[in-house]
Amino acid sequence: MGLFDKLRNEFIDIIEFIDNSNNIIVARFERFQNEIKNNAKLIVREGQQAVFINEGKIADIFNPGTYTLNTQNLPILSTLQGWKYGFNSPFKAEVYFINTRNFIDQKWGTKNAITLNDDRFGMLEIRAFGTYTFKITDAGKFIKEIVGTDGQFTTEEIVEQLKSIIVSRFTDAIGEANMPVESYAANLNELSMAIFSYMKDDFASYGMEVSKFLLENVSMPEEIKKEIFELSRLNKIDFNKLTQYKAAKAIELAANNPSGIAGAGVGMGAGLAMGNQMGQAFNQSQPAQTFNTAQNQQIPPPLPVEAKYFIALNNQQSGPFSLIQLIEMTKTGQLTKETLVWSHGMTGWENAETVTELQNIFTQTPPPLPGN
Structure with missing residues (x-):
């Protein structure tokens, strides 16, 4: 709390504010009937300003220094009072001391999670x-816009409003940055500068200035963090070497942990399986062709996967159906050349007769009998 020096008599001749706190922004100088002696001393310390208010209007403002209060030092107040020949003691005025120093280490944070739509992870929430x-x-301006007639105004009375401004500007900056969510941690300084520039005008409208702003952390759901870590590892891993390493470790563990005949059999089987995996991993790092050592012939490729199609029946999606099923459906009339179909790889629904793979199935259906 601030301490005010007063005289013990009815009138005051020294006006000052000594602040022993770290959270008082504005303090009104309290005195008997708002009366101040002519030629009273005003002491304004470094990091302060003194504002005189007469009948609700801001009059004179004093910067750091020591002043003798008279008509020469109070020109605006003298004009408001209408004094032509000086003023008699005492005179009435309200005096507010404003701390103009920096209020440091003010905390801000998002009360509720902010929902974002990320290109890679979809909708997610961050704090x-x-x-x-x-x-x-x-x-x-600060007294007119914020303080009003409050006799003592502290940081606690305005921090919630300031937090709301910051969170709003943080949301704007995140949207404008168009940055992937995994890059936030590496770009905290850039985001801080963007938010700082966004909210300058907001604070200035209250007669305030943000002299420093820091974004310390952006957090996200644990499952998103895990996905980001896994994706970052995938970009660095040599899968061939990883498979060989894990296979070798498995063989070593099996050899060091025999448990009777059954355990030995299991260990041997595991060893053979791991050996095969190592061989396969080694072969994967060799040229793509694999040869049979006995016959020196190339192993045939895997059988092709039959395409399956979805069809529109009664304005509803049905399927998927194989080609054999579609042939049967042409016999019953469920599938015609005009029926809309779709399969993996197609850009959209098309008439069956326009799909190359389906054109032949209509020729396999016998025409109607003569006379029908």
């Missing part, structure tokens, strides 16, 4: 927090 520093740059 963020950090610190900022602010100070008062226009004492008169």
Whole structure:
């Protein structure tokens, strides 16, 4: 709390504010009937401003220094009072002391998670927090816009409003940055600068200035973190070497852990299986062709996978159906040349007769009997 020096008599001749706190932004100088002696001393310390208010209007503003209060030092107040020949003691005015120093280490954070639509992970929620520093740059505007008639105004009375501004600007900056979510941690400084530039005008409208802003952390759901870590590892892993390494470790464990005949058999089987895996992994690193050592002939490729099709029946999607099933459906009239079909690899639904693979199935269906 601030301490005010007063005289013990009815009138005050020294006006000052000594602040022993770290959270008072504005303090009104309290005195008996708002009366101040002519030629009273005003002491404004470094990091302060003193604002005189007369009948609800801001009059004179004093920067750091020591002043003797009279008509020469109070020109605006003198004009408001209408004094032509000086003023008699005492005179009435309200005096507000404003701390213009930096209020450091102010915390901010998102109360609720912010929903984003990421290109790689879809809809996800993030949270963020950090610190900022602010100070008062226009004492008169701050009193008019924020303080009003409050006798003592602290940081606790405005931080929630400031947090709301910061979170709103953080959301804007994230959207404008168009940055993949996995890049946030590596670009905290860039995001901090973007948010800082966004909210300058918001603070200035209150007579304030953000002198420092830090985005310390952006957090996301654990499952998204795991996916990001896994994807980053996949980009670095040599799968052939990894398979060989794991196969060798498995053989070593099987050899060091025999458990009777059955265990030996299991170990031997595991060893053979791991040996095959090692061989396959080794062969994968060789040229693509694989030869049979006994016959020195190339192993045939795997059988082709039969395409399956979805069809539109009664304006509803049905399937998938094999070619044999589709041939049967042509016999019953369920599938015609105009029926819409779709299969993997097609860009959209098409008439069956336009699909190359289906054109032959209509020729396999016998025409109607004569006379029918």
